[in-house]
Amino acid sequence: MPRAAVIGILALMPLVGACSGGEDDPASQGKQAVAAAPAAGVVAPAKVEMIAGLTGCKANIRVEAEQLREGLCHTKQGDYLITTFPEDRYQQAWLSTASMYGGKYLVGKRWVVAAKPKALERFREKLGGTIRQLRGVGPTPKAS
Template sequence: MPTVRLIRGTALAASLAFLPLATACSSGGDGDASAGSKPSEMSAAPAAGVVAPAKVEVIASLTGCKAKIRIEADELRQGLCHTKKVDYLITTFPEEKYKQTWLDSAAIYGGKYLVGSRWIVSAKEPEMLEGFRAKLGGTIQQLRGIGPTPGPSAS
């Protein structure tokens, strides 16, 4: 049993380690001081029925890439897509509770994520998420992040 916990802990830590890569280019905020996430409206993507919930490979195919699986664990699977336009991560979860735990953990980093039924897409270029949403459905969530916010400058 300790080995299973170690593997699960390692998978979660590895997933969170890739999170800063996925959010490195995001602005981290839109001037909204509210905490938590702010989902965009749901779009009715034609392929969404195929995706929710889906495998990393299915989502990758719908977004035009072949994912390289980075994490394979009981709580999640994560694949990296590398294209000429953008690098992005596709994370799928066997249960909704694991997705929510992942989002709660990611909230400290902030950033934008495309969130569907038991899956999340995160991109270095968050503006690409809108195009993915047209193909996959889901909602775009802005996670605020924690830490100091810029205060007024002294004149």
């Protein structure tokens, strides 16, 4: 990798980070504890491509819309989606919709990563953010 590219990446790394409301904040309910990522630095919205680079992939942009950008990462460890939002309200709308389906997501400042739970833990170490369990709608399966 050219030296200028490495310097550019290092200069931009502080722009990726974690965000969480306080414990009394209703928006923080259902979240796990926030972990500051060593590589994350300052809290700020990031681009799909930057998050993808920090997680070890080159994202294939699937959605380019006014409300969000979504990139698909395909790696040996599995596929995952990175979604970024230009405003907090779009992220909140996305999370509300995703909560109908349930699942775990890594949530940061105007970005969300959807991946297998083991991958989310690895990504949190690099990106920061909060792993959130969203509840699905409908009956839950009973244990046998």
